[in-house]
Amino acid sequence: MTKLAHHLGCFLREHLPHERGASANTCDTYAYAFQLLICFAAKRMHTQPSLLEIDQVDAPLILAFLDHLENVRRCSPRTRNARLAAIKSFFRYLEYHDVSCLDQARRIQSYR
Structure with missing residues (x-):
């Protein structure tokens, strides 16, 4: 099992601003989307946000x-879709950085 925090931190601090050239506003918007998602997931699973594993953020949780x-x-709907775009972008990133997440990433990226 892989901790979500490490990959999410790299995605938000390194990948978005440096590799993708995302603006500061985009990075902030993505970070807020994940703040909402992580708080939702932690509350739903009765755990601390820092203890969440990548495989816990599965398709049913995203839905x-x-x-x-x-x-x-x-x-x-526009805001919902913006949050979904951030999540999909993170899982596209994970496809290249944690191959154990390939199937999970594929399922999540199929959402509209």
């Missing part, structure tokens, strides 16, 4: 999170 955004937080 529940997207539903939470729309129905509890009352986010617009």
Whole structure:
């Protein structure tokens, strides 16, 4: 099992700004999307955010999170889709940095 925190930190601090050339606003938006997701996941799994594993952030959790955004937080479809874009981007990154996540990444990237 791989800790989510390490890969997510590398994605947000190194990959987005330096390798992808994302703006500071984009990096902040992605970081906020993951803050929401990680808090949602930790609460749902009754654990600390720093203890979450990559394999715990699976397809059913992502779907529940997207539903939470729309129905509890009352986010617009545009905002929901922006959060989903951040998640998909992270899992595309994981495909190249942790091959054990290939199948999980494929399933998550198939969402619309």
